Amino acid sequence: MKQVRSSEWTGAFKQHRLRLTKPRQLIVDVLGATSDHLSAEEVYLRVHPKYARIGLTTVYRTLDVLVRMGIVSRLDFGDARSRYELVERSGKPSHHHHLVCSSCKRVVEYDDFMDEEVKLIKKLEKALSRKHGFGITGHVVQFLGLCPACKTLARA
Amino acid sequence: MKQVRSSEWTGAFKQHRLRLTKPRQLIVDVLGATSDHLSAEEVYLRVHPKYARIGLTTVYRTLDVLVRMGIVSRLDFGDARSRYELVERSGKPSHHHHLVCSSCKRVVEYDDFMDEEVKLIKKLEKALSRKHGFGITGHVVQFLGLCPACKTLARA
DNA sequence: ATGTTATTGATAATGGATATCAATAACATC
DNA sequence: GATGTTATTGATATCCATTATCAATAACAT
Numbered sequence: 001m002k003q004v005r006s007s008e009w010t011g012a013f014k015q016h017r018l019r020l021t022k023p024r025q026l027i028v029d030v031l032g033a034t035s036d037h038l039s040a041e042e043v044y045l046r047v048h049p050k051y052a053r054i055g056l057t058t059v060y061r062t063l064d065v066l067v068r069m070g071i072v073s074r075l076d077f078g079d080a081r082s083r084y085e086l087v088e089r090s091g092k093p094s095h096h097h098h099l100v101c102s103s104c105k106r107v108v109e110y111d112d113f114m115d116e117e118v119k120l121i122k123k124l125e126k127a128l129s130r131k132h133g134f135g136i137t138g139h140v141v142q143f144l145g146l147c148p149a150c151k152t153l154a155r156a
Numbered sequence: 157m158k159q160v161r162s163s164e165w166t167g168a169f170k171q172h173r174l175r176l177t178k179p180r181q182l183i184v185d186v187l188g189a190t191s192d193h194l195s196a197e198e199v200y201l202r203v204h205p206k207y208a209r210i211g212l213t214t215v216y217r218t219l220d221v222l223v224r225m226g227i228v229s230r231l232d233f234g235d236a237r238s239r240y241e242l243v244e245r246s247g248k249p250s251h252h253h254h255l256v257c258s259s260c261k262r263v264v265e266y267d268d269f270m271d272e273e274v275k276l277i278k279k280l281e282k283a284l285s286r287k288h289g290f291g292i293t294g295h296v297v298q299f300l301g302l303c304p305a306c307k308t309l310a311r312a
Numbered sequence: 313a314t315g316t317t318a319t320t321g322a323t324a325a326t327g328g329a330t331a332t333c334a335a336t337a338a339c340a341t342c
Numbered sequence: 343g344a345t346g347t348t349a350t351t352g353a354t355a356t357c358c359a360t361t362a363t364c365a366a367t368a369a370c371a372t
Contacts, residue, residue: 019338019349040329055352060329076232080360081328099284102293112283113276120269120276127268128255128299136301137258143284145292175318175369196359211321216360236329237359 003070006032006086012069026051027062028071028086035092037075037083037107078144079105097141103150117141159226161244168225182207183218184227184242191248193231193239193263234300235261257303259310273297 004012009028013020030046031038038046044059063084066072075083077100088094093111095118100107125136146154160168165184169176186202187194194202200215219240222228231239233256244250249267251274256263281292302310 017349021338021350023351053352057330057353058351061351076234078232099288099290099292101290108284108288108290110284110287112287113280116276117280120272124269124273125299128264128266129301131266131268132255132264133304133307134255134257134264134299134301135307136255136299138300140296140298140300142296143281143290143292144294144296145285145290148289151289151291173318177319177369179320209321213322213361214320217319 003087005088006071007088009066009069009071012071016069018065022051023047023054023058024062024065026054027059028066031072031084031086032089035089035109037077037085039081039083041081043084077105077107078102097143099143099145101147101150102144103146103154106147159243163244165222165225165227168227172225174221178207179203179210179214180218180221182210183215184222187228187240187242188245191245191265193233193241195237195239197237199240233261233263234258253297253299255299255301257306258300259302259306262303 006028010020013024026047027043030043034046036042040059040063041056043063044054044056047054047059063072063074063082067074067084071087072084073087075085075098077083077098093109093114095114096109096111097117098107099110121139121141125139128134129136166176169180174180182203183199186199190202192198196215196219197212199219200210200212203210203215219228219230219238223230223240227243228240229243231241231254233239233254249265249270251270252265252267253273254263255266277295277297281295284290285292
């Protein structure tokens with residue numbers, strides 16, 4: 001399952017014989033219009049004004065499909081709900097990772113030393129794939145800590 | 157909050173004025189006796205035969221305390237429940253990461269290229285800390301994929 | 313031995329996510 | 343453009359991991 005550019009998602013849908021429905025279009029639109037990491041409910045709330053009969057169930061299902069197709073990434077920042085972002089979105093570094101405040105869950109995207117990181121990840125993927133026979137499809141790299149605001153509060 | 161060796165956990169408890177109770181001892185024992193990544197319920201089930209009046213609530217609370225003290229790591233393998241492992245356990249590489257099958261959730265621990273990885277992580281921690289003012293306390297590195305068995309099934 | 317208070321555990325409640333299933337709407341075909 | 347097939351939707355009920363509540367209990371300092 002290889003990555004699909006969000007700009008080509010309609011084509012990918014057709015190839016998989018998936019129908020191009022209004023809810024699906026609006027959900028991709030919402031994800032493309034923000035740099036936030038939205039939860040399913042937040043996606044629902046942003047689609048609702050434009051399409052009031054959207055159902056939360058549909059949002060969950062659609063996000064699942066998009067993740068499985070490699071158009072969307074599912075993220076976990078430890079706040080008990082999954083969050084989603086387009087894999088490819090204009091104005092965002094194509095490859096990035098996340099720095100998360102474990103207290104307030106604020107998220108910073110970073111791409112420092114990404115060349116070096118990608119090189120190491122590729123090397124590891126190859127080694128692990130050979131050693132354990134896994135077909136590797138993705139990775140998670142994340143730093144956890146306290147943001148400046150929460151650090152100050154912790155001292156109080 | 158710095159890491160605490162599991163062998164010294166009783167001392168760490170005393171320093172924090174936390175009481176050394178039977179449930180807490182048994183929970184640490186269970187984690188020390190396995191290389192599995194247990195869920196809260198699995199910990200509960202393994203303590204129960206030795207101490208039938210253990211409550212699931214206590215297990216959740218204790219695991220939380222242990223995580224906050226740096227004695228235990230909370231892991232997320234995408235199967236909708238947190239899993240736990242001792243940070244330091246005899247017979248396990250002290251620093252390692254996980255390769256997870258996204259289908260059956262099987263987990264392989266690896267420590268390949270760990271020197272290189274640790275060096276990069278340290279460098280990133282320093283850079284991110286300076287750039288964004290975070291006090292960095294931890295990181296997640298994880299590879300996702302399909303294990304040999306699930307790969308075969310997927311082809312069927 | 314005793315008092316203080318951290319800890320426990322039964323119970324109920326929360327909340328994100330999923331299963332069910334009849335109604336609807338894409339879209340291939342004519 | 344009309345029509346039939348079938349993927350998709352969404353209201354509803356449900357699941358299940360985790361957390362809140364609070365009276366009873368047990369660590370441990372004195």
